[in-house]
Every structure is written in structure tokens, then in C-alpha cells.
Amino acid sequence: MSYSLPEFLAHTIAMEKESAERYLELADMMETYNNQEVSALFREMNKYSNMHHSSVQERAGSIALPVIKSWQYRWTSPPEMTDEDAFDRSLDVYAALRYGHGNEIRAMHYYQSVAAESADPEVQHLATEFAAEEQEHAAALDRRLSRAPRPSISFADDPEPNVMDKHR
Ligand code: ZN
Numbered sequence: 001m002s003y004s005l006p007e008f009l010a011h012t013i014a015m016e017k018e019s020a021e022r023y024l025e026l027a028d029m030m031e032t033y034n035n036q037e038v039s040a041l042f043r044e045m046n047k048y049s050n051m052h053h054s055s056v057q058e059r060a061g062s063i064a065l066p067v068i069k070s071w072q073y074r075w076t077s078p079p080e081m082t083d084e085d086a087f088d089r090s091l092d093v094y095a096a097l098r099y100g101h102g103n104e105i106r107a108m109h110y111y112q113s114v115a116a117e118s119a120d121p122e123v124q125h126l127a128t129e130f131a132a133e134e135q136e137h138a139a140a141l142d143r144r145l146s147r148a149p150r151p152s153i154s155f156a157d158d159p160e161p162n163v164m165d166k167h168r
Contacts, residue, residue, distance in 0.1 A: 002117050002118050002119050002120075003114055003117075003118050003120070003123055004120060004123070005063070005120055005122055005123055006060075006063050006064065006065050006066060007066055008114060008118065008120075008123045008126065008127065009056055009059065009060045009063065009065055010060075010065040010066050010067070010068050011068055011072065012052075012056045012126075012130065013053060013056050013057055013060065013065070014068045014070075014072070015107060015110070016049045016050075016052045016053035016056065017049075017053050018070075019045075019049040019103060019107070020046050020049035020050045020053060022103070023042045023043070023045040023046035023049060023100065024042075024043075024046045026042040026045075026091075026096050026099070026100060027039045027040075027042035027043045027046060029091065029096065030042060030093065030096065033093070035093055038093050038096065038097065038144065038148075041140070041141070041144055042096070042100065044140075045100060045137060045140075045141075048133070048137060052130070052133070059126075093148050093149070094145070094148045094149065094150060097141055097144055097145045097148055098145065100141050101138055101141040101142060101145060104134050104135075104137045104138035104141060105134075105138050107130075107134040107137075108131050108134035108135050108138060111127045111128070111130040111131035111134060112127070112128075112131045114127040115127035115128045115131060
């Protein structure tokens with residue numbers, strides 16, 4: 001996909017807005033679990049997404065942006081979820097962190113591919129910058145994931161027994 005600048009800005013604005021909303025939900029969820037540390041981490045992620053959202057909106061200024069369909073930027077649902085619009089309220093800390101981590105990695109890959117494929121130097125420049133930011137966010141979640149308690153299911157029942165290895 002070789003995006004024009006308006007296309008790229010529109011995608012980024014939509015993605016970061018979605019991201020900010022999801023992180024806020026996750027932060028609130030962790031608070032109901034009384035997990036202040038993880039809640040604070042998600043609030044920080046929410047703040048980054050909000051900041052990114054408004055700075056890109058500012059960059060767009062008066063440029064007319066195309067309308068983006070929700071399926072073009074939405075978070076992917078965790079495999080255990082069927083309802084796209086709601087989180088599983090029983091998502092544990094580990095799953096929540098993995099969920100956020102997946103989002104950051106996906107955003108990073110998205111920006112990397114835009115940077116590689118766009119013919120517009122301004123798009124290349126911005127996308128490269130954004131990819132690096134997402135990489136930092138993913139790393140922050142990764143560090144927290146490596147310290148998170150595993151979900152309380154036995155290894156025999158664990159559908160993804162090597163998940164910790166993948167995160168290291
Ligand atoms: Zn991010």
C-alpha cells in the first residue's frame with residue numbers, strides 16, 4: 001500500500017483514537033482488579049495514543065482526510081473473544097498485557113510497511129518515526145509481561161504453552 005499523506009494521516013488518527021480508547025478500558029479494568037501498577041501502565045499507553053492522535057491531527061491541519069472504515073484500523077480481538085466491541089471482562093493481567101503488546105507490535109509493523117512502501121517522502125519520514133515509537137511502547141509492555149504472573153491454568157491445559165518464550 002502506497003499511501004498518500006492524507007490517507008496515511010487519516011489511518012493514523014483513526015488507529016490512535018481506537019488505541020487510546022482501548023487502553024483506557026484496560027486501565028479501568030485493571031483498576032477494578034486493584035492492580036494499580038498495570039492500570040498505571042495502561043493509562044500511560046492511553047496518554048501516548050492520545051498525544052499521538054492530537055499531534056497527527058495538528059499535522060493534518062486543514063488537509064482534507066479520507067474517511068477510514070473501522071475494519072481498516074481496528075484492534076484485533078483476542079482469540080477467545082467473539083464480540084468485537086467489548087473486552088472480555090475477565091481478562092487477566094497477563095492477557096491484558098499480551099493484548100496491548102499485540103496491538104503495539106501490529107501498529108509497529110503497520111508503520112514499518114507504510115514507510116517501506118510509500119512513495120511520498122513525508123509519509124516515509126513520519127511512518128518511520130511512528131514505528132520507532134510503537135517499538136518503545138511494545139518494549140515497555142514486554143518488560144512488564146516478563147514479570148507478570150502466568151494465568152492460573154496448568155501447563156497441560158494451556159493452549160499456548162510457549163507463549164513466554166515468544167515474548168523473550
Ligand atoms: Zn503505541
